[in-house]
Amino acid sequence: MARSSSMGLNNGSLALIILAVLLGLLESSLQQDEDIPHNEVKNWALKFGIDLWEFGRHFTNVNEIQRKFQDRDATVVRKDGLILIRELAAEVKNMIDIKINTVMRILESAEQAALSQKSDSGGNAKYLDSRKLTHIPADQKPTSTHEMFFQVNRHFDQCSVNTSFSSVLLPQAMTKDPDEKVLNALKWSEHLDPVFLNNYETDPSLSWQYFGSTLGFLRRYPAMKWPVDGSSQDLHDFRSAAWFVEAATSPKDIVILLDTSSALSSKHRNLARATINVILDTLGPNDFVNIFTFSDVTVELVSCYKEMLVQATDQNKRTLKVALANIKSENTANFTGALATAFEILHKFNRTGQGCQCNQAIMLVSSGSPSAFKEVFKHYNWPHMPVRLFSYLIGKSSNFAEMKQMACSNKGYFELIKNTDRLREKVFNYILVMARPLIMYQTEHPLYWSPVYTGGKTNTLVGDDVKEGKLMVSVSTPVFDKRNYSTRAANLLGVAAVDVPIQQIKKLVPQYKLGPNAYSFVVNNNGRVIYHPDFRPLLDKNKYVEKLKPNYNNVDLSEVEIVDSELYPRDNNSLLLDLRHDMIDQKEGETEIKVKLHYDELRRVTSRRHRYFYHPIEGTPYSLGLALPDGYGLYEVSKEEEIKLSAVNVTDYFKGSNWKVHPDWVYCEYNYADDVNFQSPEEQVLHFLARTRQPGWKWMSLRPRAPQEDSIHSYPKKLERQSYFCDKSLMQSLVFDAMVTEGLEHPSVAYLKGDKQQGYSMFGVTLSFLATRSGLIRWKEHVGAMPGSGLDFAEKYRRAMDDIWFQRAVDHHTIEPDSFVFSVPHNSGPRGEKPLVTASHAVFIENKGHRAPAMVVGLQFQHSALASHFINITSTCTAGIGCKKTCASDDLDCYVLDNNGFIILSEKYEQTGLFFGQADGTIMDSLVQDGIYKRVPMDDYQGVCEDSKVNDSDAAASLKPWQPVFWLFNWFLGHLFWAVTNLQIISTEGFAQEDSDTPVYSDYDQNYDTDLPSPGEGDGYDTMDLEAEMDETISEVTKSFPVDPPASTPDKGPLPPPPPPHTPLRWTCN
Structure with missing residues (x-):
């Protein structure tokens, strides 16, 4: 886990803040009050803000857009979250x-x-x-x-x-x-x-x-x-993969007994480790396991897994594997005590309703037993034998018969392990044995x-x-x-x-039905995420399997839904845990929680109150959840253009090439998509719009249905090759949005004629754009734009509703509706770029007292032109008399900051895009103390620390261990203790990324309170390379992973407690 802090403007009415800083910090506060022109700063801010708002409002035709929606009787309706999620869950169930x-x-x-x-x-x-x-x-x-x-x-x-x-x-x-x-x-x-x-x-x-x-x-x-x-991958033994093992057997409680007596030689000890590692590889999150070593006494291999079984998650299995590397051989083996310990733990878990409540087994790994210990089995296991025993004899031994008899007299299996040849296949035999009861009855x-x-x-x-x-x-x-x-x-x-594929599930929960800043997610019976917008399985966003996080498929819902509270990291929140437990138990319901969300690769954070709705996906262990922003997220604009009744050809609304649609949304598609090759989503939309004008057109808005129960064993009727699916609501909403916005990417002619000076030359607008609720994005290039810049923008942000400028604009509208949200590319100044300033504004439609977002409009300015206009304003005296100081003075520095504390404009061009704490940490800290910004802690429970030895790239080289220290020292000079105590965690986050743009400083936010391997690609078939396997396991120690709690059940275990304050997570137990 990595932690960073966040701060935000306490004045929620501003999207930008102008800051005038007096140089010479040793002057008295009285002298500073006299020298800093406070009233002038307010006037500059007012003048600059009004110029930007008025120009942006006219240039993007906000009023005209709202008028067109109202003239065409667009309504705002309330969403019924429970009805919505029932409909969506039913569609997913049909596909399932x-x-x-x-x-x-x-x-x-x-x-x-x-x-x-x-x-x-x-x-x-x-x-x-x-x-x-x-x-x-x-x-x-x-x-x-x-x-x-x-x-x-x-x-x-x-x-x-x-x-x-x-x-x-x-x-x-x-x-x-x-x-x-x-x-x-x-x-x-x-x-x-x-x-x-x-x-x-x-x-x-x-x-x-x-x-x-x-x-x-x-x-x-x-x-x-x-x-x-071109691939170096070879075939691996799929029989240890979860899809195979979990289907072949039922959930299992497993106790592994490892003989560590002096009779176990060094060679045999390594062989025993390899055997247990293979056993662990066959276990999944529905299983429970623990390893006990025994010589004269029996003890847990991992001390904090005392007298219990832990869920066989990847983290817990990894912890056990690492601990195996440190075992030593000593004294004589007490088999009676070891077997008694195993039986007692298994019986306790069975009686108390813990564990999986299904199969139970003991895995005995030893170099030989002097007896078959019939009295122990007679006392604990016979005659009903609820526990199977599997014995693995390591090396050659004269006690062959005793080890075999123990297994065979307890419905188990015996294997002789002389070397690593066919080791996986030998271990796999226990799966076949444990599958026998299911096969014998053959009822289901x-x-x-x-x-x-x-x-x-x-x-x-x-x-x-x-x-x-x-x-x-x-x-x-x-x-x-x-x-x-x-x-x-x-x-x-x-x-x-x-x-x-997960994408097939997400297609059935379309984003347009949820609305801006809403999202869906799915969790399984263990509370683990199947998909979620904050699910980040990759270490490097540009890589795939080679950079998958070691624990990518074991992310808990409580690690992606971060409650906005004053609790310490990992402290349980009752509302979130109630939501988690209800989804695990496959209940339907709703709740309301205030959460923290991050943007821009963890550089920005905001808080938002969500309304959660959840429903089981029947026939699976999964549950579907929806998170809708409280307030605007509960309403939607309802207006479509009936295509078949339209007097004009609706394709006329899509003339030109300066428009795109969301590439992941399904407007219309052929069921046999490979038969028709469309060059772009736009071509596909136009194709189906043209088809709607043809005789006999039918919308076909119902997807193929699953056969009824009485016919599931026969093949369903094959679809026609030209069959298709069309989302009528989405398509007609798209046409309406296209009709309303046609020509609106052009600025108001009357406005430009009336005041051309405040147009292009003053602000340097290069691009105007809009993005609607239906996934339509339009743009217009203006004077001074680089050829093709509009297309580049549209390609980069074609998923507009998922992009930060869209999301921030919608969120900010609830705080201050008459404002734009501004941003510049991160660190663009230090990189020597000529950045563009992006300004965006959400257009809400009001009807019967309710408001809902319809689109976001925006502009891109030349940074240099905007900076010139800012300097012109702040270099003059608005009162009409002489000023002691202006931003043109040598002893006054002026900045324009956004609501997350990033520098939009500065007299020092190279500071553009920097976090202000890097430019002047002392002043940043003063802004926090004065209540202008608020620090908000944000924890990344998916953060992983990579071994720094593999980071050989230039980007990695720029993240030296001292660099976060240097930045933090400048930032929190007045709070050295705070900086030192947080230094380790911030540095850890720095090493978790290879990109030199990694945020190692605190984020800021306004203080708003609005109330795999696939089957066949598992572990290897080939003769095991024992040394390589051991090295691979031990090398895991160099990485930091949170360890799952030793939960009593897979679905209701508590989250791990927090680590000691201000220390990085390492191999810790609960």
């Missing part, structure tokens, strides 16, 4: 049901194919080995089975695939000489290809489909070469929904600004062996799975 039906068809086909397969027919198995596949042009005839045409497909992470076939991923050792069982399984699983293909044809939004065999091969649709060209196939993970190629996010599109969840289910054997058997054939 379609995916569930898909995976169930794979399951049934696999079980039937295995049942029909003859045991000796695998010799003629034909399959496409992903390692051997080669690409050929579409018009070239293949000369071998493994030659085929691959085409890039956006449904499959922009990978080159062939949708006519599936391909098989085999471990390296299996490719040369697969045994008869593998060949038989490969043979019957060939029959899954028609199922995969039909699934994709009936649901063209479908992503990857899988069948993972317990024998070690993975059949994946569509066919794809793996490893991909449980569905498992995974936490969020990353899918696709390792570099698919590089250069892609829709990063959430590559985040996924998967639904998987076990495939049982239903063949008849001479003796009763309970064999698991494998697991069937389907990926669901």
Whole structure:
């Protein structure tokens, strides 16, 4: 966790503050009062502010826009949050049901194919080995089975695939000489290809489909070469991945007993560590685990996990792995005491309703046992045997029989571990054993929904600004062996799975229905985030898997919803925890919480009161939540243009090329999107607008529905190739906005004629723009603009509603409606740039006493022209008589600051875009003490510290350890103690970024009070490199990660307590 502070203007009526600073700070305060022209400063501020507001208001035609909305009877209506979230959750459930039906068809086909397969027919198995596949042009005839045409497909992470076939991923050792069982399984699983293909044809939004065999091969649709060209990745053992393990077994309480007696040699100790590491890799957040070492006494491996089981989250597993590196061998082994401790803890958790309340097991890792300890088992486990025991004999031992007997007499499994060869496969056998009860009854196939993970190629996010599109969840289910054997058997054939991209869920919760500054989010049954606007899985925003945070898929809701309170970090807030628990318990409800939100890569922060609405997504462990800003967020502008009744061709409202639409919003789209190639979202919108004029047009605003329960096992009706979906409300709102704003990007002709001097020449306007509620953005380049600057602006900010200038303008309107919000690029002065000043203003429509945002209008000024106008004003005496000092004086410095304390204008050009605390920390501190700004602490619970050794770039070099110290020293010179105590945390945040623009100073805010690896990409098949594995584990110690609490249940564990004040988080326990 990293912490920074934030300060804000206590006078909420200003978006800018003009600050005049007298040089020579050693003068008396009386002398300063006499010399600083206070009244003049007020007059300068008033004059400069009025000039900017009046010019901006006329230039952007704010009044004309409001008049047009009113003339066309635009209304403002109240949103019913509960009705809205029920509708949205129902749409998500429908999509989820379609995916569930898909995976169930794979399951049934696999079980039937295995049942029909003859045991000796695998010799003629034909399959496409992903390692051997080669690409050929579409018009070239293949000369071998493994030659085929691959085409890039956006449904499959922009990978080159062939949708006519599936391909098989085999471990390296299996490719040369697969045994008869593998060949038989490969043979019957060939029959899954028609199922995969039909699934994709009936649901063209479908992503990857899988069948993972317990024998070690993975059949994946569509066919794809793996490893991909240019990738160093190799195939890994998917059987330790969560989607496979969690589907194959039910949740588990596991106690691992590690023999650390002197009988365990150094070599065997390393082998025992590796074995336990593999066991831990098979556990997920629905499981509970602890490790106890025993010699003459039995103790917890991690002292703060005393007499308990902890949730098997990545953090807790990492803590256990690191602790394993420090074990030592001594004394003799007391097996009786160790087994008794394990049974007592498991029984306690079972009796008290803690843990998973499902399967329980003991994993015994030892170099040998002198006895089978029947009396211990008779006392604790026999005859009902609620606890299974799995024994792992490390190295060669004469006590082979005793270790095996302990496992077999307690419904477990025994393995002899001589070396790391096939270690993962040997450990994996316990999964097959624990799956037996589920298979024996064969009454149902449980569905498992995974936490969020990353899918696709390792570099698919590089250069892609829709990063959430590559985040996924998967639904998987076990495939049982239903063949008849001479003796009763309970064999698991494998697991069937389907990926669901997060972007598909977000498409069904459209932003335009939520409104500006509102957002949606999804959490699972453990309170972990599936998606959220503040979910930041990447260390470097321009990278992908190589820079994923180690704990990216284990972010709790309480770590992204930061309550605005005076509590210390990690202190529980009852309102937030009630929200979290209700969503975990899949309840419907609403609540109201005041939270802190950050902008601009954690440089700015604001507080806002949110109304939260939440509802379960039935059929999954997920719950959907909505956060609507209190006040304006509960209302929306309701006005559409009925296209079919329009007397004009509505495409006329979209003339020219100076407009764009939100690229992620679904206005209209073909269900088989790959059949039609649009060059841009704008072309797609125009295409469907033209279609609305054609005879027989239907809106088709209902997405394909999931089949009814009585028909889920049959294929749904295939969609027509030209079928489509159109969001009628969004499209007609877009047309209305286009009609209202047509020509309004041009300035008022009457205004320009009347006062041209206060136009371009005075402020240097280069660009005017507007962005509407429907995702439309228009712009106009003006005199002095760089050619193409408008298009560059629109490309950069085409997701306008998600951008800071839009969000700040809407928020600020509730404070002071007659004002613009200003900003300049961060640190643009020190970088020697010629920045543009961006000014934005939210346009609200009022109806029947209610107001709602309709759009944001804005301008970009040349910084130099704006600075000249400022200097002209502040260099004169408004009272008409001589002034002792003006901003032109050598002994007076003048600044224009924004509401977060960043410098908009300064006499020193190089200070542009700096935080004022860097320019003059002493004065900044005085502004806080005088109540002009307020410091607001902001905690980043997702912050991660990277090893500084890997930061070799120039950007990294600029973040020297002393640089935050230097800035903080200048800033808080008068409060040295505060600076020193916070120094470690601020420095930690600095190292967490590679960008030289990282904010290592405090943020400021106005004091407003408005009341993955994808399946098949898990851990490795190959013979383990034991030293590399140990090094990798131990190297984790150099990084800082928050450790999950040893919660009694996966869904209601308290958050970890805060660390000692002013110290960076390290490997700590609760």
